[in-house]
Amino acid sequence: MKQVKKVFGLLTATALVAAMAGCGSANNNASGSSAGSASAPTPAAGSAAPAKEKLKKISIFQSKVEITDALEALAKKYTAETGNEVEVWGAAGDAYMTQLQAKLTANQGPTVFSVGTGAQADKLKSYLYDLGNEPFTKNIAPHMELKEDGKVVGVPYGVEGFGLVYNKDLVDPKNVTDLASFTKTMEKLKADGKNPLSLSQEAFFLIGHILNTPFALQPDPKAFIDKLNKGEVKMADTKEFQEFGKFMDVIKANSKNPMEVKYDSQMGDFATGKTAMVHQGNWSYSMLKDFGNMDAKIGMMPFPLAGNNKIAVGVASNWVINSKASPDEIKAGEAFLNWLFTSDTGKNAIVNDFKFIPAMTNIEATKLDPLSKAVYDATKSGQTIPWATAYYPSNIVVNDLAPVAQAYFLDKNMTGQQLLEKLDAAWAKAAK
Amino acid sequence: MNKTKDRAWFALFTVPLIFIFTTVVIIPFIIGIYYSFVKWDGIPANPKVFVGFDNYVQIFKDERFLASAWHTVKFTVLALLSVNVLGLVFSLLVTAKLRVSNAARTMFFMPNLIGGLILGYIWQFLFTDAMEFIGSKTGLGHIFFNWLLSPQFALYAMVVVFTWQMAGYTMIIYIAGIQGIPDEMMEAAKVDGANLWQRITKIIFPLLMPAFTICLFMTLSGAFKIYDVNLSLTKGGPNNATEMFAMNIFNEIFGYGHYGLGQAKAIVFFIIVAVLTLTQVAITKKREVQM
Numbered sequence: 001m002k003q004v005k006k007v008f009g010l011l012t013a014t015a016l017v018a019a020m021a022g023c024g025s026a027n028n029n030a031s032g033s034s035a036g037s038a039s040a041p042t043p044a045a046g047s048a049a050p051a052k053e054k055l056k057k058i059s060i061f062q063s064k065v066e067i068t069d070a071l072e073a074l075a076k077k078y079t080a081e082t083g084n085e086v087e088v089w090g091a092a093g094d095a096y097m098t099q100l101q102a103k104l105t106a107n108q109g110p111t112v113f114s115v116g117t118g119a120q121a122d123k124l125k126s127y128l129y130d131l132g133n134e135p136f137t138k139n140i141a142p143h144m145e146l147k148e149d150g151k152v153v154g155v156p157y158g159v160e161g162f163g164l165v166y167n168k169d170l171v172d173p174k175n176v177t178d179l180a181s182f183t184k185t186m187e188k189l190k191a192d193g194k195n196p197l198s199l200s201q202e203a204f205f206l207i208g209h210i211l212n213t214p215f216a217l218q219p220d221p222k223a224f225i226d227k228l229n230k231g232e233v234k235m236a237d238t239k240e241f242q243e244f245g246k247f248m249d250v251i252k253a254n255s256k257n258p259m260e261v262k263y264d265s266q267m268g269d270f271a272t273g274k275t276a277m278v279h280q281g282n283w284s285y286s287m288l289k290d291f292g293n294m295d296a297k298i299g300m301m302p303f304p305l306a307g308n309n310k311i312a313v314g315v316a317s318n319w320v321i322n323s324k325a326s327p328d329e330i331k332a333g334e335a336f337l338n339w340l341f342t343s344d345t346g347k348n349a350i351v352n353d354f355k356f357i358p359a360m361t362n363i364e365a366t367k368l369d370p371l372s373k374a375v376y377d378a379t380k381s382g383q384t385i386p387w388a389t390a391y392y393p394s395n396i397v398v399n400d401l402a403p404v405a406q407a408y409f410l411d412k413n414m415t416g417q418q419l420l421e422k423l424d425a426a427w428a429k430a431a432k
Numbered sequence: 433m434n435k436t437k438d439r440a441w442f443a444l445f446t447v448p449l450i451f452i453f454t455t456v457v458i459i460p461f462i463i464g465i466y467y468s469f470v471k472w473d474g475i476p477a478n479p480k481v482f483v484g485f486d487n488y489v490q491i492f493k494d495e496r497f498l499a500s501a502w503h504t505v506k507f508t509v510l511a512l513l514s515v516n517v518l519g520l521v522f523s524l525l526v527t528a529k530l531r532v533s534n535a536a537r538t539m540f541f542m543p544n545l546i547g548g549l550i551l552g553y554i555w556q557f558l559f560t561d562a563m564e565f566i567g568s569k570t571g572l573g574h575i576f577f578n579w580l581l582s583p584q585f586a587l588y589a590m591v592v593v594f595t596w597q598m599a600g601y602t603m604i605i606y607i608a609g610i611q612g613i614p615d616e617m618m619e620a621a622k623v624d625g626a627n628l629w630q631r632i633t634k635i636i637f638p639l640l641m642p643a644f645t646i647c648l649f650m651t652l653s654g655a656f657k658i659y660d661v662n663l664s665l666t667k668g669g670p671n672n673a674t675e676m677f678a679m680n681i682f683n684e685i686f687g688y689g690h691y692g693l694g695q696a697k698a699i700v701f702f703i704i705v706a707v708l709t710l711t712q713v714a715i716t717k718k719r720e721v722q723m
Contacts, residue, residue: 097686098682098686098687099686101474101475101686101689102686104475105474105475105476123473123475123689124475126475126476126477126478127475127477257581259581259670260560260578260581394689395687395688395689398687399683399687399688402669403669403670403671403672404671406669406670406671407670407671410581410582410583410670410671430688
């Protein structure tokens with residue numbers, strides 16, 4: 001029996017060590033950043049940085065997975081040009097808001113981060129630093145700045161647009177203009193052995209974006225959402241949504257189950273010609289370019305709900321500064337954003353590395369990829385519908401709408417109309 | 433003199449631990465109890481409104497929470513059985529003096545060295561691609577399909593992954609227990625004519641009771657509190673069919689921004705886990721025998 005106890009003792013000890021190792025690494029992170037910030041403010045430690053005062057090290061946390069690599073590269077260039085340090089935290093995709101909130105609440109928030117226009121920004125209002133005095137905010141294109149209580153608090157990443165991204169060899173936009181022609185095209189593609197239209201399992205790509213179209217086609221989307229929140233209207237009773245239900249039925253009947261598709265496999269199958277259309281935005285080009293040059297083959301067209309002939313364009317994310325960061329960090333954050341939007345390296349990175357369609361008057365959009373060009377052209381000619389998604393109750397797509405959409409795509413017998421009723425129920429719960 | 437020296441030693445070893453335990457467990461726990469009585473969205477600048485027991489009342493009206501409680505119970509029961517049965521079988525196998533027993537022991541334990549998150553991603557690939565491939569090659573499509581897409585089978589998938597992760601660990605504990613049983617006793621039993629089944633049920637199991645206590649406790653609390661495998665394998669989907677307790681609490685707090693309500697859930701969760709594990713330890717402890 002003694003031997004047994006000994007072994008147990010050993011096991012317990014191992015468990016303790018493991019637990020401590022776990023805590024240890026967490027501590028290291030925290031102490032790492034605090035050590036960094038503690039040593040930074042002493043001006044120009046050592047011989048480096050002759051004239052300029054070295055600014056505090058800042059951290060950046062943002063939601064776009066696509067630009068993570070480019071942003072890290074840019075941070076290195078920033079350090080090389082100015083001597084100031086920037087730490088880029090990995091992007092979190094769907095989990096961004098929850099992680100950001102957890103970090104902010106724990107007072108370990110990033111210095112510079114991104115928020116979505118609308119409900120997201122409203123929620124984090126108390127964390128948004130007033131950027132009104134920054135020189136670069138003068139260059140933001142009209143009506144594109146993020147404002148809270150009349151103050152400019154955020155600089156747009158750029159404009160973005162989504163619709164049906166299609167393969168020109170397989171689909172002719174002339175054959176996708178309303179429900180009847182859409183159905184016909186879908187059935188024909190399916191008969192040819194192609195996956196006609198692919199959604200993917202991520203919450204926004206499954207339901208969030210595609211559901212925008214019926215909202216955006218309302219005379220006043222924002223007022224409609226307000227009424228929906230109060231329960232005065234129902235999606236299931238609204239004409240555009242009823243047609244949306246029919247579109248979803250056509251998609252479910254003819255396409256590969258989106259629950260089996262991930263963003264990368266969605267774009268991979270599209271790039272290799274197995275899928276004819278995807279409901280995606282111009283951001284997806286950065287995934288496509290890994291498969292070789294196909295600029296001549298791809299285009300973006302409107303999702304033809306109720307004869308809609310405009311693509312959805314809006315500002316998805318804005319750079320903001322954490323007002324609860326220390327004054328030194330805020331100063332360093334301002335310097336970084338200023339550099340990003342005024343220096344040639346920064347401007348170049350926004351257009352060529354991030355592949356953003358600039359929403360700044362001092363940045364020229366040249367050499368746009370075909371998807372961005374479609375968005376850019378639509379923006380210039382005003383042929384756009386708005387992003388109603390920004391006014392959805394905060395986090396509703398991930399929390400409430402996605403589970404309903406999952407159920408819809410997994411249950412063969414559920415109809416589009418039932419989907420709408422379930423969405424109504426989920427909405428009512430979330431808007432409470 | 434000697435006594436003060438003893439005290440000093442005692443303090444040297446306990447005070448740091450007590451300090452850490454107080455600051456990272458006790459104090460947050462008490463703050464958590466306070467939060468469970470307020471309505472708050474988790475943003476420090478916004479007001480905390482005292483609502484009394486409202487949050488606790490709401491919990492029992494929350495269908496999603498009750499559903500997730502039921503999933504957790506199902507998962508825990510299945511995981512408890514499969515982990516311990518497999519762990520025990522493995523330990524009996526590798527102590528049976530086979531030539532490959534050392535290699536087998538290492539292999540069985542290996543999955544435990546991989547973190548739960550990574551295991552989840554590996555198995556996600558296995559369930560999505562490999563299972564479907566096998567299904568299409570063998571024609572057994574009704575067994576080999578993507579389990580993660582079926583609300584019912586996604587839960588079984590989690591049991592499989594959790595078992596894969598934990599069975600090796602419990603095996604080690606059972607091995608330790610089995611090796612503690614003296615050979616003379618087994619030989620005496622053999623000479624007296626006890627067959628293998630009698631030796632296992634009458635000698636090994638009773639003497640293994642301390643190991644059972646530990647293994648059951650670890651799998652019970654581990655399965656109840658599972659989050660990492662849940663997150664990486666299913667994210668609680670499809671349609672929230674595999675949303676476990678811990679994930680439901682996380683979503684309530686950080687997804688919906690209901691800090692108070694989520695905290696109330698966490699307190700209820702704590703009480704349930706504490707009651708269950710203490711009961712289990714009390715029951716199995718009673719059955720432990722001394723040689």
